[in-house]
Amino acid sequence: MSxxxxxxxxxxxxxxxxxNVLLLCLMILAIAGSVVAWRHESQDAPHVSRHQLDARRDxxxxxxxxxxxxxxxxxxxxxxxxxxxxLPTPETLADEGFAPFAQDASSVSRGGHAWQLLTDKAYxxxxxxxxxxxxxxxxxxxxxxxxxxxxxxxxxIKAPADLTDAALESAxxxxxxxxxxxxxxxxxxx
Numbered sequence: 001m002s003x004x005x006x007x008x009x010x011x012x013x014x015x016x017x018x019x020n021v022l023l024l025c026l027m028i029l030a031i032a033g034s035v036v037a038w039r040h041e042s043q044d045a046p047h048v049s050r051h052q053l054d055a056r057r058d059x060x061x062x063x064x065x066x067x068x069x070x071x072x073x074x075x076x077x078x079x080x081x082x083x084x085x086x087l088p089t090p091e092t093l094a095d096e097g098f099a100p101f102a103q104d105a106s107s108v109s110r111g112g113h114a115w116q117l118l119t120d121k122a123y124x125x126x127x128x129x130x131x132x133x134x135x136x137x138x139x140x141x142x143x144x145x146x147x148x149x150x151x152x153x154x155x156x157i158k159a160p161a162d163l164t165d166a167a168l169e170s171a172x173x174x175x176x177x178x179x180x181x182x183x184x185x186x187x188x189x190x
Contacts, residue, residue, distance in 0.1 A: 048177055051169045053151060055178040062110040062133040066125070067149060067176055069099040070138050074147045077140070087140065090115035090123060100125065100136075122163055130155050137173060139163055149176045 048054050055067055076098055080088040093101035094115075100107055101115050111133035113125035118137075125136040134153035137160070141148075150173040160171055168175075 048179075051165075051173075052175045052177050055176050059151070059176070060133060063151065065106075066100045066110055066113070066133055066136055070136065070149055071147055071178075073098045073101070074138075074140075087117060087120050087123075089117055116159065118159055118163070124157075124159050126157050126159075130157075137163075137168070150174060151176055 048058075053059060055064065059067060073093065076096070077088060077093070080092070090101050094103060096102075100110065100113060107113065109132075111130070112128035113133070113136065114128065115123055115125045118124055121141075122137055122139040124138075127133055127135045130153055134151045135157040137150040137152070139148040139150070150168055152171070152173045154172055160168060160173070162168075165175075
């Protein structure tokens with residue numbers, strides 16, 4: 001009879017497999033990091049002048065809502081101007097239900113602006129609560145598709161007699177500008 005032989009088989013070490021997986025992970029991270037660093041684009045925020053406000057970054061939520069309403073209502077104002085051969089009054093716009101001229105819950109929560117027409121060239125909305133939203137001024141010209149909207153956050157606003165840029169700036173008004181960049185659209189065109 002022969003003696004049984006015992007053979008000892010040692011398990012394959014997990015250390016080699018773990019090391020290989022770790023090296024593969026490090027290699028993937030290094031490649032991904034180099035691709036990100038190589039494709040990086042600097043995103044400089046567009047600069048606005050001292051007398052201007054960026055509609056996206058510098059306005060409160062209430063002010064952004066009023067600004068958007070004014071831009072949307074501009075088309076209706078142009079249509080009514082063509083029909084009547086004069087700018088419609090804020091009362092007419094309110095009766096038609098156009099925001100921000102209509103007095104509803106939304107307008108009250110956004111500062112309760114009292115709107116008036118200035119010399120058939122501009123609308124001014126004086127805020128009843130400037131801590132919520134400042135007062136707005138929208139200048140209009142006959143063929144202008146884009147409104148010229150200004151904001152003043154002071155508490156005692158008087159309707160300006162002079163509607164030139166220099167006069168508005170000296171009275172504390174700031175022009176609102178809308179800039180559309182990659183940060184807004186989230187698209188990168190290459």
